[in-house]
Amino acid sequence: MTHEHHTHDARDARRTTPAPGAEPRPRADGGDPGREVDELRPDGGTDAAPVVVKIGGARAVDPEGAVGDVATLVDSGREVVVVHGGSTAVDDTLEALGEEPTYVETPGGVVGRFTDERTMEVFSMVLPGKLNTDITASLRGAGVDALGLSGVDGGLLTGPRKSAVRVIEDGKKKIKRGDHSGKITDVNGDLLETLLGDGYTPVVTVPMLADDGVAVNADADRAAAAVAGALGADLVVLSDVEGVYADPDDPATLIGSVATPEEFDGLKNAADGFMRKKVMAAEEALEAGARAVVVASANADDPITAALAGSGTHIAASAVVTDEEPTDVEGEATG
Template sequence: MTHDAHPHDARDARQTPSRDRASGSRLRTDGGARGGGSARGSDASRPPVVVKVGGARAVDPAGAVADVAELVDSGRAVVVVHGGSTAVDDTLEALGEEPTYVETPGGVVGRFTDERTMEVFSMVMPGKLNTDLTVTLQNAGVDALGLSGVDGGLLTGPRKSAVRVIEDGKKKIKRGDHSGKITAVNGELLELLLAQGYTPVVTVPMLADDGVAVNADADRAAAAVAGAIGGELVVLTDVAGVYADPDDESTLIDSVTTPEEFDALKDAAEGFMTKKVMAANEALDGGATTVIVADANADDPILAALDGDGTHVEASAVADEETNDDEDLEATG
């Protein structure tokens, strides 16, 4: 991923070590080998955890909330990023409007965000969902602080007012989109909040280069955040990870360490999982230490993922990968 639109972009921010929130001392951001110790120990010396909580109906955030509280209590810095497309769709339908989804030439299905959808999106994501999750974390003992990507220029990048889509088997240009590609993260803002003991709870919209709040993919927002602060990214979804055969849960891919294995991972990913694999690529390319795709509904979902559950993708797997700038529709999770 290219990060050149903000003075505090992902590659610069990852060089600013996290700080222990109680003492102000620096934390290492070089991470450690997977399986090098339980996530339940004292975690003050480990890189921050960025947790992406999905917005699908099948995802129960209760376990993730409890794990965030335990991680924070152990001294681990945590940033939560959440989705919420299901709630946006529900609200649109309650208002008598139909959500619009389109397919890109690369086969990725995502939301087309017209002006009216963007209005509803802004009401639901930072207005309701972010507030609700922040309250839930506060009630769990976490000093959570809600932020949208607009706040403090947290998530910025170019706007894409037109996108390439496939309609009736033909490639077309669809105009009027209110979406963008996150190319920079204000990592200093996140580091400042973490240093003061807060747990940021981040959601899109992002701030586009034309000064307008626009939609962006939540998985890729989490990837950009993880890259900016050199964190471990845990992407929670409604399955146990990425399966070699999407119809067979016994084919879980548990470890991806080489470019060849990453190619196999991309080939295996279908539907919503395609965006999560793309996000893994971007996170690791941007400076994240590890990306884990894991089951949000498992017991202790974040702690279990950090201890080895799910699909673990290491930075060595994407050393030669390039991201696809054309697949920037907002996803469904």
């Protein structure tokens, strides 16, 4: 049974124009940057949709700025859900235990983690055990009534398990068995809405609860997308770069605004490496009911507020109109 709820009518994306004097952001297809597009609302008014903030787990991501910014948004009356990854910390712990993390490439060209039984044990120790506790404590120290949850708690994140994955090894397609990962198909939106209504700020991480009752790994970006879709929220994905670049090696080519399917195709073509998963997650979030998505830097001053106000790569709901099933990526809880 699904607990997922969508409140699209109450949380429809609003159409706005850039602030007076603001520089129009470049578009993915090189089109008119001054054209009106769906924007996120920078104000924290109580009539605004919730904000789901995904804090990446890359080594270069400093979560402290996001912690202070969450406190500011909550103080202003905005409902916030924090979702975090922690792949780097998992890798560090594995290596400290004398074990090597395993990454694989899918036939679709996406790199993801292969989670064997031992790696799953480390995930359970590091993500809900240490990182979730640390972020929750930091938020509470900033005055936020934060409450830590894994996807297992209350059946928050559930879906089918995948014990085998399709990979490319030595240029050949193979089936790799023994994976402990899953695909999130259901979100207990009632639980999140109850917590938000009671004044709590949920801090969510994987693992998810698979349909066989086992805790398994899942991609943290896609977990954030599922949560944003269930709440009809604005999704802010914080990473170690400023957004999606047309040239992955040149920050000056930041794609600022994406509002049409053609522009979104350009965005997908530009996304490289782990950024491909973030763009895929953005697509899933919008298809599931999120109002809009921003991919932005976690290391900027007031990173969430800055993203809501215009920094980063903004993806409007109008950019995603397809009903096609997105390409699958096997479990990776990265940032």
